[in-house]
Amino acid sequence: MNISRSTFVLSFIAWLPLVATAATNPTTQDFVLDNGLKVVVREDHRSPIVTAQLWIKVGSSYEPPGQSGLSHALEHLVYKGSSKACAGEFAHILKKLGASQNAFTGTDFTFFYQTLPSGRTGVAFEILADLMSTAKLDAQDFTPELKVIQEERRMRVDDEITASAHERLNSIAYPASGYRTPTIGWMHDLQRMNAVQLQQWYQAWYSPGNATLVVVGDVVPERIKELAQQYFGHLEKRAIPAVPAPVELASAGERSLVLHAPISSPRLIMSFNTPSLATAQNRRSAHALRLLNVMLAGSESARIKQQLQLSEAIFTDVQAEYDAFNRGDSLLTISTQLNPDKLNDADEASARLWQVIDSLKSKAPDPAELERAKNILIANSVYAQDDVEAQASTLGLLETIGLDWRLADQNTDELNRVTPQDIQNAAITFLTHERLSTAKILPEKNNG
Structure with missing residues (x-):
């Protein structure tokens, strides 16, 4: 699922009045596995649920000219099968557990999450680790899924004048950075995208050292450390391409x-x-x-x-x-x-x-x-x-x-x-x- 900068709104802890002080902040810990995966754990025992979110540091602002839409397309394709499951199997398992799941792509990130009963945290970890490391990305799945993405673009952008205007405005508002690239990709780039590009993008960015696993809910940090090591610890550490932050011209002119x-x-x-x-x-x-x-x-x-x-x-x-x-x-x-x-x-x-x-x-x-x-x-x-x-x-x-x-x-x-x-x-x-x-x-x- 694509999610734009205009709709992806994450609430941030802001000004709190009088009695709400820093002393009320929940307990949060972090640690890093040997392969570079960072894990952030926040305890919240008010409900017997947990959310596990895997954040990959790659989005449309990382994409070179002519290859827009790779990050979003990859988000779609990793669900089409891996070493442990065929297409739709993970979704079926999570549904039986009463869990919810989704994935989003933005300008700076791609993230996947599952929210489920806290006693099933290991299931989420196993799924996320598998999607991150062994997605098959078969060429036979690529063409039909790309048509789905192209239709998504037509419906959400090309046929919506306000969305189209924002997209084109971004293309001139960001003259010096990758933020001018639409997350879903330009249609002409989607039409010439191929499965090999997608596989290369996956190998370049879906690495433990380029990811953060965030776990919030009814959990014990020590147990999360054990599960993270069990399911993610064996993943290969790889070099990550260097990409500078998208810095703009201070005064680009009107x-x-x-x-x-x-x-x-x-x-x-x-x-x-x-x-x-x-x-x-x-x-x-x-x-x-x-x-x-x-x-x-x-x-x-x-x-x-x-x-x-x-x-x-x-x-x-x-x-x-x-x-x-x-x-x-x-x-x-x-x-x-x-x-x-x-x-x-x-x-x-x-x-x-x-x-x-x-x-x-x-x-x-x-x-x-x-x-x-x-x-x-x-x-x-x-x-x-x-x-x-x-x-x-x-x-x-x-x-x-x-x-x-x-x-x-x-x-x-x-x-x-x-x-x-x-x-x-x-x-x-x-x-x-x-x-x-x-x-x-x-x-x-x-x-x-």
Whole structure:
């Protein structure tokens, strides 16, 4: 299953009020096998279940030009048979155990998981180790599965104008890095992909030293060490290709594109090049961007929503996204749909958005406004702690993008240090025309 940066949202432990302190953090340990596999174990005994997630450090940002889509296609093919099971057999075993499973590919990762009764953790480990090391990747399975992926692309991207616009906007918003590559792959690359490329990709990246096994739930760390050694310890240690983090041009210059589609009103997307937690010179600036995103359009009380959607009604929809959890640089993106009864000009809509953005540059926000933004991150993080899969995903993602899983517990203090002045500085530094890429989606002209 492909999962894009815009939909893959992992909650992160955020600001916690008063009584919730670092002392309440769950017990977490890590260790590394001799073959390089890192294992992170978090105890959560509230329910007799466990999730085991295997994170591979490879995604679409690793793919060279002309070979887009390899990571996602490989995620599909590893389920088609291995040394221990034929296609569908592992899924049948897990279903009988009442387990759930899935896999996802992103720009920086591919991960597989099973969630099942804690007494069956060894089953998950055996399956994950086998998928990682002995997938058959038969050529006879390749062609029909590739057709499935091509149809997935048609349905999710080519036939969806907003998804297509975001994909094309990324291609100009990331002029210097692999983040311009769509996770599902360009159609022309999918049409010329072959099974040999897939087998080579598997051998290059699916190595213990390029993976993190995250286990969260009703477990005992000592037992997890035994199981990890039993099922993963024999896997061969191999060299891993060196790939630098996707770092962008700080000031690439203003870029734009225009698309026409059978829609009733214009849509406007604005993306600003920004650092992530992994690339920021000071993580505090990345945390300020997280909060700035919420204050602009990431909540119902946000400035753009309140002023331009709810009050003046020039937009019927406003969304904001900033992904701080990349191994490379990121984007802060504001997406809008115009209300044709109030405004039907994308250029004028852009000017109105700039007025709101500039208001944060000219004056730091009130502490109360910043506090509301922090409280929104609180809710997401608190709810996530009731879900073993969400907890594991946070830990796994941090490790996979080159950060330490311990940041999940340190993040409370780091967010608390963000001040109104930090928000203003982030707006002045990063929300500039030199960092801006814009996509306008306009109604098709009637030539009749």
